[in-house]
Amino acid sequence: xxxxxxxxxxxxxxxxxxxxxxxxxxxxxxxxxxxxxxxxxxxxxxxxxxxxxxxxxxxxxxxxxxxxxxxxxxxxxxxxxxxxxxxxxxxxxxxxxxxxxxxxxxxxxxxxxxxxxxxxxxxxxxxxxxxxxxxxxxxxxxxxxxxxxxxxxxxxxxxxxxxxxxxxxxxxxxxxxxxxxxxxxxxxxxxxxxxxxxxxxxxxxxxxxxxxxxxxxxxxxxxxxxxxxxxxxxxxxxxxxxxxxxxxxxxxxxxxxxxxxxxxxxxxxxxxxxxxxxxxxxxxxxxxxxxxxxxxxxxxxxxxxxxxxxxxxxxxxxxxxxxxxxxxxxxxxxxxxxxxxxxxxxxxxxxxxxxxxxxxxxxxxxxxxxx
Amino acid sequence: xxxxxxxxxxxxxxxxxxxxxxxxxxxxxxxxxxxxxxxxxxxxxxxxxxxxxxxxxxxxxxxxxxxxxxxxxxxxxxxxxxxxxxxxxxxxxxxxxxxxxxxxxxxxxxxxxxxxxxxxxxxxxxxxxxxxxxxxxxxxxxxxxxxxxxxxxxxxxxxxxxxxxxxxxxxxxxxxxxxxxxxxxxxxxxxxxxxxxxxxxxxxxxxxxxxxxxxxxxxxxxxxxxxxxxxxxxxxxxxxxxxxxxxxxxxxxxxxxxxxxxxxxxxxxxxxxxxxxxxxxxxxxxxxxxxxxxxxxxxxxxxxxxxxxxxxxxxxxxxxxxxxxxxxxxxxxxxxxxxxxxxxxxxxxxxxxxxxxxxxxxxxxxxxxxx
Numbered sequence: 055x056x057x058x059x060x061x062x063x064x065x066x067x068x069x070x071x072x073x074x075x076x077x078x079x080x081x082x083x084x085x086x087x088x089x090x091x092x093x094x095x096x097x098x099x100x101x102x103x104x105x106x107x108x109x110x111x112x113x114x115x116x117x118x119x120x121x122x123x124x125x126x127x128x129x130x131x132x133x134x135x136x137x138x139x140x141x142x143x144x145x146x147x148x149x150x151x152x153x154x155x156x157x158x159x160x161x162x163x164x165x166x167x168x169x170x171x172x173x174x175x176x177x178x179x180x181x182x183x184x185x186x187x188x189x190x191x192x193x194x195x196x197x198x199x200x201x202x203x204x205x206x207x208x209x210x211x212x213x214x215x216x217x218x219x220x221x222x223x224x225x226x227x228x229x230x231x232x233x234x235x236x237x238x239x240x241x242x243x244x245x246x247x248x249x250x251x252x253x254x255x256x257x258x259x260x261x262x263x264x265x266x267x268x269x270x271x272x273x274x275x276x277x278x279x280x281x282x283x284x285x286x287x288x289x290x291x292x293x294x295x296x297x298x299x300x301x302x303x304x305x306x307x308x309x310x311x312x313x314x315x316x317x318x319x320x321x322x323x324x325x326x327x328x329x330x331x332x333x334x335x336x337x338x339x340x341x342x343x344x345x346x347x348x349x350x351x352x353x354x355x356x357x358x359x360x361x362x363x364x365x366x367x368x369x370x371x372x373x374x375x376x377x378x379x380x381x382x383x384x385x386x387x388x389x390x391x392x393x394x395x396x397x398x399x400x401x402x403x404x405x406x407x408x409x410x411x412x413x414x415x416x417x418x419x420x421x422x423x424x425x
Numbered sequence: 426x427x428x429x430x431x432x433x434x435x436x437x438x439x440x441x442x443x444x445x446x447x448x449x450x451x452x453x454x455x456x457x458x459x460x461x462x463x464x465x466x467x468x469x470x471x472x473x474x475x476x477x478x479x480x481x482x483x484x485x486x487x488x489x490x491x492x493x494x495x496x497x498x499x500x501x502x503x504x505x506x507x508x509x510x511x512x513x514x515x516x517x518x519x520x521x522x523x524x525x526x527x528x529x530x531x532x533x534x535x536x537x538x539x540x541x542x543x544x545x546x547x548x549x550x551x552x553x554x555x556x557x558x559x560x561x562x563x564x565x566x567x568x569x570x571x572x573x574x575x576x577x578x579x580x581x582x583x584x585x586x587x588x589x590x591x592x593x594x595x596x597x598x599x600x601x602x603x604x605x606x607x608x609x610x611x612x613x614x615x616x617x618x619x620x621x622x623x624x625x626x627x628x629x630x631x632x633x634x635x636x637x638x639x640x641x642x643x644x645x646x647x648x649x650x651x652x653x654x655x656x657x658x659x660x661x662x663x664x665x666x667x668x669x670x671x672x673x674x675x676x677x678x679x680x681x682x683x684x685x686x687x688x689x690x691x692x693x694x695x696x697x698x699x700x701x702x703x704x705x706x707x708x709x710x711x712x713x714x715x716x717x718x719x720x721x722x723x724x725x726x727x728x729x730x731x732x733x734x735x736x737x738x739x740x741x742x743x744x745x746x747x748x749x750x751x752x753x754x755x756x757x758x759x760x761x762x763x764x765x766x767x768x769x770x771x772x773x774x775x776x777x778x779x780x781x782x783x784x785x786x787x788x789x790x791x792x793x794x795x796x
Contacts, residue, residue, distance in 0.1 A: 138696045165728035325509045357536035
């Protein structure tokens with residue numbers, strides 16, 4: 055393998071494929087990046103066996119393909135080396151089978167490589183009619199739900215996002231059993247139905263890979279899912295098992311309906327959270343009155359805080375309810391419209407947040423009992 | 426104590442005085458910020474007993490001084506509270522002697538305070554003729570030397586910067602016994618001589634407080650030093666003992682004199698440092714030749730790197746010398762001129778770095794023996 059390529063042409067691709075390499079990986083060969091130089095261009099592949107990212111730098115972007123071939127390069131040093139080289143032409147050449155020379159005019163790196171035969175075979179299959187979605191829409195869906203996945207391995211399925219397609223409706227749900235985020239998105243055509251769970255950590259990496267331009271192709275399978283974007287193939291394993299049915303968790307009737315200003319409400323909660331007793335849950339209390347919402351918290355020995363937020367309320371009924379300010383703030387960040395609906399029943403029933411104009415996003419937060 | 430002040434008028438001052446509060450402080454009262462409201466304005470004081478910062482927000486910047494008085498407020502929450510308030514008028518009022526109310530139109534914080542009588546008396550004395558230096562010059566002196574102070578408590582004096590004034594010459598030296606940074610600065614007038622050692626951590630906080638505008642007054646004493654800048658008084662204790670005499674450590678004659686380009690040399694070292702064996706010392710080797718410098722390093726099992734840098738050399742003599750790339754990179758960052766002098770004798774004698782145009786800064790690095 056021997057090629058000449060401008061440093062900036064390889065840096066971005068390498069940065070992106072390396073998102074698949076896990077720092078906690080214990081299989082030595084998977085710490086390597088696979089280089090396959092063909093007549094079409096340079097393929098780069100990285101995998102942690104759960105997630106695989108592959109890309110091609112097409113031949114038009116390579117100065118010279120002198121000799122095709124393949125090699126596995128230790129990723130630990132490679133990215134830093136390329137990053138610290140000036141933006142000039144870089145020579146990349148395999149010597150003696152298991153060594154690679156990366157050189158510019160004044161620099162020669164000589165790196166030991168990993169054995170090509172040890173690299174696992176990874177097949178990236180496609181379906182005939184993949185789901186097509188704009189990258190910015192997919193990023194939006196991810197960011198409105200991903201924060202609610204569980205970080206606890208005790209219920210592995212909840213560490214993933216539930217992706218469902220039914221006709222032209224894409225539904226994404228994430229929950230850690232204390233709060234739930236649900237986003238519904240109308241696709242431009244009808245597709246074959248599926249219902250699967252993608253690991254949250256992999257979706258996080260997908261989000262970093264996607265920019266706001268262009269379309270993403272989604273190819274679902276029984277045990278894996280492939281996203282194609284730009285020159286990238288991004289394949290994730292799925293979490294096995296049936297995602298819990300969450301549709302009956304979200305109430306549809308509400309006794310108390312409040313309308314408020316998102317930013318005002320957000321900052322009030324943010325300040326009230328400063329003086330909370332329990333640093334894990336950051337509990338604050340919210341009490342409705344005719345035209346105002348009183349948000350309060352206290353920390354013994356420190357002090358207390360009271361915030362007043364203007365609201366509109368549907369009914370003369372009032373309620374006092376406590377919840378985790380951390381969960382509330384994370385949920386509030388997913389809304390863009392300034393007018394926010396807060397839907398309540400009793401102090402033990404879920405709090406539902408919606409935008410007044412856009413029904414596609416629902417955020418649910420369970421209250422916390424305080425005595 | 427009762428006053429009305431715009432949030433932005435207090436935020437900056439509070440942020441700056443709080444630099445004196447140490448997170449490792451174990452004396453409860455020193456976790457508080459002292460507020461003294463007088464007819465002249467609001468004085469803020471914070472101290473960790475080793476470092477004290479005091480400032481005044483003059484009365485012209487306060488909307489209303491309703492009642493003068495003093496109080497000690499827990500700093501842990503105070504700064505976050507002020508930061509998260511919108512930029513409107515803030516009411517600050519002491520109630521019941523030991524409670525403070527911080528309120529805006531929609532927000533009421535009620536905080537328990539600390540006992541005023543427990544706060545230590547701190548005197549900020551001044552001398553008649555303080556040293557006057559431009560803030561940007563003092564920042565420059567600090568940044569060219571501070572990185573070389575020792576982080577090891579085994580030789581406490583080396584954790585400080587040696588500040589010396591002799592006539593109109595200010596000399597600052599920092600060393601951790603493996604490298605040394607020395608800066609000489611010509612003051613605009615002659616001052617009374619002094620020779621003292623200021624804790625490096627306090628000098629770091631001073632650097633953050635100083636901006637590029639205006640002058641700093643320096644008031645040295647036997648056991649403390651006061652810096653006055655803008656509305657701030659910054660007083661640090663000194664390290665006691667005699668700073669080692671370093672003047673005989675810096676050679677004045679050199680067998681090999683190299684001239685090179687700073688940025689080229691810096692990047693070559695930076696890349697060579699990627700593949701070093703010992704992650705603490707990051708040893709690289711430098712070998713002179715007629716027109717070039719070869720910089721190399723290797724890490725067994727990983728690979729090796731060779732960098733070539735163009736130089737001018739005074740003599741036909743050549744040398745191979747090894748050193749810590751971390752120390753070299755930190756020293757190189759202090760130079761501004763592109764033309765760099767590297768002064769050498771043998772592979773066991775110090776490496777000296779200077780700028781060709783400006784003799785005021787000397788960086789010394791001891792070589793490392795590698796066999």
